[in-house]
Amino acid sequence: MSNTNIVADTDESFAKSAGKQLLIFALAAIVLVGSLMWGLQVLASMVGSSTEAAKAVDTEAQSITIAIREEPPQLNSALATDASSGFILGHVMEGLLRMSMDDQLEPAIAHSWEVTETHATFWLRDNAKWSDGEPITAQDFIFSWRTALLPENASEYAFLLYPIKNARAINEGSMSPDELGLSAPDDLTLVVELERPVAFFDKMVTFQTYLPIREDFYNATEGRFGADSWELLYSGPFMITSWVHGSSLLLERNPYYWDNERIHLNRINIGYITSDAGATLNFFKDDKIAYTTLLAENLTNALEQRWHIQREQDGTVFFIEFNHREGRVTENLNLRKAMQLVMDMEELVYKVTKLPGYIPGESLFPGWLQGVNDKFRKEYPAPQLRLNREKALEHLELAKQELGVDEIPEIVLLSGDNPISNIQSEWVQAVLKTELGIDLKIDKQIFKQRLAKMTAGDFDLVLAGWGPDYDDPLTFGDLFASWNLNNRGRYASDEMDVLIARAQESVDPRERMEAFAAIQQLAFDDVVLLPMYERGVTFVVHDQLKDVKRRVIGPEIDFTNAYVVDEDS
Amino acid sequence: MGRYAVKRLIQGVITVWFIATATFFAMHAVPGDPLSGDKALTEKIRANLEAKYGLDQPLMTQYAIYLGNIAQGDFGISFTQENREVNDIIREHFPVSATLGILAIVFAGLGGVLWGALTAIYRNRLPDTIIMFLVILGISVPSFVIAALGQLSLVNINEWTGVSILPVGGWGTVWHMIVPSMVLGLGTMAYLTRLMRSSMLEIINSDFVRTAKSKGVPPTQIFTRHQLRNAILPVITVLGPSIATITTGGFVVEIIFAIPGLGRYFVQAVQQLDYTVIMGTTVFYGAFLVFMVILVDLIYGLIDPRVRLE
Numbered sequence: 101m102s103n104t105n106i107v108a109d110t111d112e113s114f115a116k117s118a119g120k121q122l123l124i125f126a127l128a129a130i131v132l133v134g135s136l137m138w139g140l141q142v143l144a145s146m147v148g149s150s151t152e153a154a155k156a157v158d159t160e161a162q163s164i165t166i167a168i169r170e171e172p173p174q175l176n177s178a179l180a181t182d183a184s185s186g187f188i189l190g191h192v193m194e195g196l197l198r199m200s201m202d203d204q205l206e207p208a209i210a211h212s213w214e215v216t217e218t219h220a221t222f223w224l225r226d227n228a229k230w231s232d233g234e235p236i237t238a239q240d241f242i243f244s245w246r247t248a249l250l251p252e253n254a255s256e257y258a259f260l261l262y263p264i265k266n267a268r269a270i271n272e273g274s275m276s277p278d279e280l281g282l283s284a285p286d287d288l289t290l291v292v293e294l295e296r297p298v299a300f301f302d303k304m305v306t307f308q309t310y311l312p313i314r315e316d317f318y319n320a321t322e323g324r325f326g327a328d329s330w331e332l333l334y335s336g337p338f339m340i341t342s343w344v345h346g347s348s349l350l351l352e353r354n355p356y357y358w359d360n361e362r363i364h365l366n367r368i369n370i371g372y373i374t375s376d377a378g379a380t381l382n383f384f385k386d387d388k389i390a391y392t393t394l395l396a397e398n399l400t401n402a403l404e405q406r407w408h409i410q411r412e413q414d415g416t417v418f419f420i421e422f423n424h425r426e427g428r429v430t431e432n433l434n435l436r437k438a439m440q441l442v443m444d445m446e447e448l449v450y451k452v453t454k455l456p457g458y459i460p461g462e463s464l465f466p467g468w469l470q471g472v473n474d475k476f477r478k479e480y481p482a483p484q485l486r487l488n489r490e491k492a493l494e495h496l497e498l499a500k501q502e503l504g505v506d507e508i509p510e511i512v513l514l515s516g517d518n519p520i521s522n523i524q525s526e527w528v529q530a531v532l533k534t535e536l537g538i539d540l541k542i543d544k545q546i547f548k549q550r551l552a553k554m555t556a557g558d559f560d561l562v563l564a565g566w567g568p569d570y571d572d573p574l575t576f577g578d579l580f581a582s583w584n585l586n587n588r589g590r591y592a593s594d595e596m597d598v599l600i601a602r603a604q605e606s607v608d609p610r611e612r613m614e615a616f617a618a619i620q621q622l623a624f625d626d627v628v629l630l631p632m633y634e635r636g637v638t639f640v641v642h643d644q645l646k647d648v649k650r651r652v653i654g655p656e657i658d659f660t661n662a663y664v665v666d667e668d669s
Numbered sequence: 670m671g672r673y674a675v676k677r678l679i680q681g682v683i684t685v686w687f688i689a690t691a692t693f694f695a696m697h698a699v700p701g702d703p704l705s706g707d708k709a710l711t712e713k714i715r716a717n718l719e720a721k722y723g724l725d726q727p728l729m730t731q732y733a734i735y736l737g738n739i740a741q742g743d744f745g746i747s748f749t750q751e752n753r754e755v756n757d758i759i760r761e762h763f764p765v766s767a768t769l770g771i772l773a774i775v776f777a778g779l780g781g782v783l784w785g786a787l788t789a790i791y792r793n794r795l796p797d798t799i800i801m802f803l804v805i806l807g808i809s810v811p812s813f814v815i816a817a818l819g820q821l822s823l824v825n826i827n828e829w830t831g832v833s834i835l836p837v838g839g840w841g842t843v844w845h846m847i848v849p850s851m852v853l854g855l856g857t858m859a860y861l862t863r864l865m866r867s868s869m870l871e872i873i874n875s876d877f878v879r880t881a882k883s884k885g886v887p888p889t890q891i892f893t894r895h896q897l898r899n900a901i902l903p904v905i906t907v908l909g910p911s912i913a914t915i916t917t918g919g920f921v922v923e924i925i926f927a928i929p930g931l932g933r934y935f936v937q938a939v940q941q942l943d944y945t946v947i948m949g950t951t952v953f954y955g956a957f958l959v960f961m962v963i964l965v966d967l968i969y970g971l972i973d974p975r976v977r978l979e
Contacts (some may be wrong), residue, residue, distance in 0.1 A: 115790045117888040117889055118786075118790045118889075118896075120793075121889055121892050122894060126783050129780075132779070133772075133775060133779065136772065137846060139848075140843075140846065141842060167927065171750065173749050173750045173751055174751045174752065180883075220754070251713070254717035254718040254720075254721050256706065256718075259711065271713065272713045327753065345757075345929070346761070346929035346934070348839075371839060372928075373927060374927035375924060376927075378817055378820075382837050383823060383838055383927075385828070386823075386828070388836075388837060389739065417691070502953075548699075548701030548941065549699070551705045551707075552701035553700065569708075585710070586708060586709045
């Protein structure tokens, strides 16, 4: 008995001594890690990627800190296509005209302009300067637009310049760039010869592809134009003064900007680059950034914070697109009608996805589009759908007869792989099964693969969306033209093509809007697509930051007019 | 030894070539391509783009050109980051990932050994039970959950104390590194703790320890010289491969903490089918891993006289 006691006792003392030893080792380890970190910091500062620890807003300095989703991939305005680059360009560049806080055209580098059926003329102001103090001239626009059209530059948005005479032919390599319909009678006058009448050409020049680029600077960068902060010349209110790739960008006031009185902010510090919505929410909570959008994942969390959450539509329309190719069951109009009659998009938006800002889709044309005097959808309301299961079943029977089948074979729905698409496709699956007894297979694909399948026509139904390229209903209206490559379901009808041609060629606002209204009706009657919803966007802005503007076209968020107020005001 | 090293290096080069080849063809076999985007391209513009990037050549020609370029250390220009060379991307972002990775591995190694030893000493008692419970958690909870939780706790701590003790994200100073590297190393640390514990328990009950005890060797000496030193060997064995796993596996942590590391370029490139970046990062990481394994093997030869490198 006493023997075991002794053993236990020595074990105990051994453990104690070993524990002490471990403690010493642990302390040594902490010292080691500490010095290692110090060493690494020295190394890291040599590589030079450091995040500035700034506050979300600073009233005194009129500076704000924000996060962006990804590193801007392309700041050459002639080539840029993505949202992140568009955001930066929208702050550091300015073109001939711009959109005001209430979405009206206003003069920018051009102080006045005129658009006729054959020509557009812009008169530039004489005090507009580049960030190196040189004046901005009509030549800078001619050079930029020509650069975007050169076939070897392969600009994806070159098509936006096609209203200019000979632009398309030059872009396709069948004509010399000298033939482009642009001229500058003097340094401050730009005359654009139009290929065909374009009623909204003045709105098009607000787009990033129409921004100016100065030739001598462009050539001096030797193919690296826009690759770094010093390889870009700025025409807008801000300039990039520091750019640590993948980590941060600093935008500071451009002293040569002509309209500096309008600008209140001195600095926009893009302190973080991350695509994680949870992370940006945490940064916002921690008072590190002044603005963040909220996604479905973090919305509940944000709601609990009792912030002033704002909601808007981001301008994009989402719809179920049918495959109209020959041999597909969805080519059958009665089948499409049957599906149209049972899908309650209000249920989808309000009871299934339940996301703020989303509104049920009624039309190919979203509600924000401008008509003749008022919103297009107010002047020409979308056809109203009455859900009717009996009628749907009748159409289904007809469809079966026409297709010569007893049962509709399994239909494939191509869909994205994000949580919202998942919920939506499962809803479509459930509705079609319970209402019509149709089996639906969901084909979930990541972005690139989904695009490949859409282009190849490897689907029956696809969840698709369309965002505007310019501020005119035509950006949606020509989507289902037989010649439009974005018409991935290959819908083709002469009636549609005639209507689209009319809307393209006319300069009379009423005639054009009538054509769009007819397109809207035809898309409904012929069940070209099933509009699902207009996408909403939810975001929070720091209490002290005012006049932040979200836009449907161009940079999605605009801080150029923003300012910071005191905490208590 | 020298001959062995040369032989291993040649094998390594062949392995890297194999990785490059397999990745190249697998990548091109995936539907879609780097040029496709939301808006359809006209045939003319697509043809121009393909010509610009050399995608209009037959696949085998592309492969030959590609191997030639790799041999000269040129990985080309990224498709998505259109003005940046893949070499620049690796050069600017790998040091960040490496820093994070090294810290994480140091943290995991030291922590694993200390906790493992502690649990072995106090086996089946309260500290052991608590730590082993945490270890199971650490092994089973994926890193994105730990990273998100880590960040959220930081926010809450900052909110609660009213001062910003540690930054919630970003990169540049020591303070930015602490939490992300702990988060990144946690899983490995848990694994090493378990490894260390079982190896330690085996040693504690071994004959030579009992002999030393009965000889009256002082406990401190028994613990450090006999137990710890012998028990640590298996931990070092797994440390080598873990370095590569941790350094390459930090992309979730990098995205959540907004750290400009290479990991997220690696992952984004695959999603966007950015051919040149996929190839560049895969070949680079592949070469890195192969080199680490060779290095560990060589070090074995130096440390352990029983291992002969022939």
